[in-house]
Amino acid sequence: MLKAVQILCCSSGLTRLTKTRNSSTVKLSTFSSPPSRKTLCFNPTRMSSSSLPGPDPVPKSPTFVSGDVRKIKFCQWCGGPTKHEIPDGEEKLRPICTRCGKIAYQNPKMVVGCLVEHEGKVLLCKRNIQPSHGLWTLPAGYLEVGESAAEGAMRETWEEAGAIVEVVSPFAQLDIPLIGQTYVIFLAKLKNLDFAPGPESLECRLFALDEIPFDSLAFSSIYVTLNLYLEDLRKGKVKFHYGTINKRPGSSPSDIRAFSLDYHLQP
Amino acid sequence: MLKAVQILCCSSGLTRLTKTRNSSTVKLSTFSSPPSRKTLCFNPTRMSSSSLPGPDPVPKSPTFVSGDVRKIKFCQWCGGPTKHEIPDGEEKLRPICTRCGKIAYQNPKMVVGCLVEHEGKVLLCKRNIQPSHGLWTLPAGYLEVGESAAEGAMRETWEEAGAIVEVVSPFAQLDIPLIGQTYVIFLAKLKNLDFAPGPESLECRLFALDEIPFDSLAFSSIYVTLNLYLEDLRKGKVKFHYGTINKRPGSSPSDIRAFSLDYHLQP
Structure with a gap:
């Protein structure tokens, strides 16, 4: 049996994007901290009920996650019905086939996209599909095997x-x-100016940096990406960023x- | 119908790890190129058979990928049998439920791990599970939703x-x-020296940099990670690296x- 852990993240000393009340851009107030201070802390001292008394403090997955697991009712390999249990040596509820015994693991998906720069402008697409139909996004989608x-x-x-681009x-x-998503965004350059909306886009346009439609963006991830980019440009150096977007409950x-x-x- | 494309990657001007015959370390010969030269090219000029005559040049997935798709014989939501077809508007073979019509998308998985530094040493684990039982690895595993x-x-x-670490x-x-895997590796520091092998490890040890067991590493990804790290240290600055590991056919x-x-x- 693996040790059950709880991750307690330190909020002090970490960078946090905060939004000013009447501003459409994100305030990156702590970006000037030295990188060595921007650490993520881990505290496994609150163990599972098997090692500590009291109520089970094993981290609960967000509602949709366990809901998603429960929706997997059949084995995709043999067609047998599944049960939903925590397998031996694990900590999470999984769909387990009652016929062949295989476990159907669910893992986060990567969304990959480009922040295409061209002569001080960036390329955005107006979505022709749901969710966020009619709103602007960077070109991005699920990574394929x-x-x-x-x-x-x-x-x-x-x-x-x-658009033909070069990463x-x-x-x-x-x-x-x-x-259960991770956005992986690359800076890219246009190989030529021949771009036009594909079936999933209503319109594609190069926006000057002060004309980016922050009030009509499709996703938090795009909002954060563009704000980080603008902040980097203001500081004179575009860098790599890792971060976690936590939606407000x-x-x-x-x-x-x-x-x-x-x-x-x-x- | 989305336009079918073929990605033709440029090999010239790109960084490539090459191995010297009698060396256990990777030669990073082109790392001194300016970052702006390290680009990935994209060429959609070779279209699918629907837009160009001749044999279908749509990229073939690696054998295991299509094999994997074919193994999905049942719908995990309703239990119906699947057919394997290219859905309208897509390009790839997918398992499609013949009863409810849902498509079972397969996406790459993220393997996340830590390169734990402590006083000029790095933490490695000897694997107690297959594959690569008995070989050394960085602590890493599949990301969970x-x-x-x-x-x-x-x-x-x-x-x-x-080990309790701080990213x-x-x-x-x-x-x-x-x-269909992506390794995401973080630099991390030990919060204290109380580490010990878990059930999946036979042994955990801090290795001095000149004692890293390059001849007994578990995976190419770990081999590359440790070589990039050593090369960065030799150059005096540890940086972020993106790359693609292509196994030799x-x-x-x-x-x-x-x-x-x-x-x-x-x-």
């Missing part, structure tokens, strides 16, 4: 914006634990500003 | 090495398209040096 993140980001940019450098990894998925960016780390 | 990559990396370090910064993202999975590191990008 068989391709690298950079290849996937370029493929998505081609599919959504008809220049990694820019950000933004985890969204609540919905109870907030609507469409409220893309109801979040905090926690554990902002840089190399 | 509901946690961030940094939290997952610390959890795995606790489970495999009993300091992102260090590497290494994609392995052939097996036909090589054994246990031959961890049968690879090239392509598209090595840095911020």
Whole structure:
């Protein structure tokens, strides 16, 4: 049996994106802290009920996660019905086939995309699909098995914006634990100016930095990415960013500003 | 119908890890190139058979990938039998339920881990499980839904090495398209010296940098990570690395040096 742990994240000393009341941009107030101070702490002292008395403090997954697990009612390999139990040596509820015994693990998905720069402008796409139909986004989508993140980001940019791009450098990894997604965004450059909306986009346009439609962005991840980029440009150096987007409990998925960016780390 | 594309990656001008014949370390010969030259190219000019005559040049997935898709014979939500077709508007073979119509998408998985530094040494674990039983690895494992990559990396370090660590910064993202995995490795520091092997480890030990067991490492990803780290230390600055590990076609999975590191990008 593996030791059950609880992760308690330190909030002090960590970078947190906060939003000013009447501003559409994120205030990056603690970005000037030295990188060595931006650490994520881990505290396994609160053990599972097997090692400590009292109520079971094993971390609860967000509601949708356990809901998702319960929805897996059949084994995709043999068709047998599943039961939902914590397997020996593990800590999480899993769908286990009652016929062949296989466990159906669920893992976070990577969303890969490009922040395409061209002569001081960035390329955005107006979504022609739900969710967030009609709102602006960076070209991005799910990574496929068989391709690298950079290849996937370029493929998505081609599919959504008809743009041939060249990936220049990694820019950000933004985890969204609540919905089991990780955004991996690359800086990229246009190979030519022949871009046009694909079927998933209504419109694609290069926006000057002071014209980015922050009030009409599709997702928190895009809001954070563009704000980090602008902040880097203001400081004169574009860097790599790692961070966790934690949605405010109870907030609507469409409220893309109801979040905090926690554990902002840089190399 | 989305436009079908083929990604043709440029090999010229890109960083590639090459191995000298009698050396256990990777030669990072092109790391001194300016970052702006390290780009990944994209060429959608070779279209699918629907837009160009001749044999279908749509990229073939690696054998295991299509094999994996074919193994999904039942719908995990309703239990109906699946068919394996390319859905409308897509390009890849997917398992589609013949009863409820749902598509079972397969996506790459993230493996998260820590490169734990302590007084000029690094923490390695000798594996007590297959694959690579008895070989050395960084503490790492699959990211779970509901946690961030940094939290997952610390959890795995606790489970495999009993070590309480503090994540300091992102260090590497290494994609392995052939097996649908992406390694996300963080630099981390020990909070104290109380570490001990968990159930999945035979032994955990701090290795001086010149004693790292390069001939007994478990995976290509660990081999690359440790080599990039040593190379950074030699240059006096540890940076973030993005790269793709492409296994040599036909090589054994246990031959961890049968690879090239392509598209090595840095911020």
